[in-house]
Amino acid sequence: MSTGLSLADHITLEMRTDIIGGRLLPGMALIESDLVTAYNASRNTIREALHRLGQEGLTRYVRNKGVVVRRLGVDEVRDLFQVRRTLELQAIATSKPLREYQSDRMLEAIEATELAREREDWRAVGTHSLCFHQHIVGLMRSPLFDEFFTNIVAQMRLVFSAAPDEEHFQAPWLERDRQIHDLLAEGEKVAAQEAMSLYLDDSEQLLLDMLSHPSRH
Template sequence: MTATDDHIDRLPAPALTRPTSQAERVADMLRTFIIEGELAPGVRLSEERLSRKYQVSRNTLREAFRLLSRERLLVHRMHRGVFVARPTGEDVRDLFRARRALELPAVREADRAPRELVEAVGAAVTEGEAARAEEDWWRMGSANMRFHEALAGLARSTRVDEFMRQVLAETRLVFHVMAAPKEFHDPYLPWNRRIHLALVAEDTEDAVAELTEYLATSEEQLIRAFDAMDPAAET
């Protein structure tokens, strides 16, 4: 059995509920797998195995692959197949520019958001804390993704939510560069809680200041990790 087969066999059951067309539903499922860390950079996606596992046609899969390729999550390599993309250091810079554009305005106006949206931010932090208690560092990373998705959700915009999911999927691919997930994710969890508590107190100025520093710190940490990589590892 190949590495590709192993990855596909370990993927969860489908949760095809949100978008409208079948191809969009499959694309959303695969995007979720990337956000959750189930699919890592460089993994080849077998049409045959995915089609059989999720009972969708190859044409549907190809259209889903095209959708995700436009989002820079997948790449097609001639005569080799479709692979999960490998982000670069420049991708990191661009992703964080996008994240600032999406997250900071949402947090800045969080005092106008319904209470349940602020509670969703707190629920993601609590999930991360539970994962840390169990020393499940990769699950803690997934909770961190949901934390930032919930921050963007404070904007109360379906389009912002969609853009944020695309950006977070790419961001999760970037996280694979970190060889020590505990050391990478653990320091940010108390930061997440501070941002949540500022939102609960309706101190959006403090929440924005915390998030601004948070994003700058995370960006530079990831850039340093990419700079330290062997260039051959990206080919």
């Protein structure tokens, strides 16, 4: 265990990671006794972790059901993309020439996305693509922004999980992630920003359309 983190911190991180990994899905009931076993922690620790996840917007209390993994609606999606534009476009705008280790991290995420697509694991495709965007925000080298964006990624994962056909949603983005990386690697910051801006516009529109007209997808 890393120092400075309580057990509740660790369980919160684990549960958030399970949301990002698509293992805890929107609408899923989080039953304390099951979580005690799954995460090998006391009820008090689980309760504290659930409280924190609620503060992060990842769980909510539903009457007669207890705590459930949150479903996000149109307004939340618009807000998430407002945050993503602010952080990801700013990260590119203020970035210095891409260092080898930064490029390597992005390429690893892209390669993991590609492998997941080959085995048609669409949930993993979405998770690895979000990891690529975490590395974009990481260009700012701000631990506070990194931590904040991890929560945004977890909420995005919940939106993806609501897609009736995740393959239809996830298929187009891999090449566009690669294009953004390549433009950054070539020092084409303005073009990378434009590509990212278009990417976020298109992604938001597709998700909003999906949430507004689920039967079409």
